[in-house]
Amino acid sequence: MKLLRELPLGTRVVVRYRIEDGFTDALGDLVARDDVSCTVQTRRGPVVVAFSAIALAKPVPPPPARKSGGGPPPAL
Template structure:
């Protein structure tokens, strides 16, 4: 018995806000990823809060999406030598 992997759009529509995700989507010269928390979802787009900013991604451009584990805790900076 094989389990079917949900299509990216179906996964995003069913994911709870706050779920940590990676979303791969098309840009003008190829593909890129957004890694962070899913903070918004509509019929036309999703919003992923990355470390730098909120990224609004049109669902028509999404080619893959999946949940990812929580980010590891940040390390303390090393003392200067």
């Protein structure tokens, strides 16, 4: 996939790729690549995806900021 070969490492991406039963996605930071695959650091850990299995890929914006708090919602 040409896009993933050109994006700077550290770019947040979503990659849809083929698995045995269909497709799945990896969402996270592009952390490594070589001639045949790329690695996306997801919340669950690194996912290595072969370029030949990729159906779609694109850069995505950073995740939204978490709201602080944890208490009850404000009264109306």
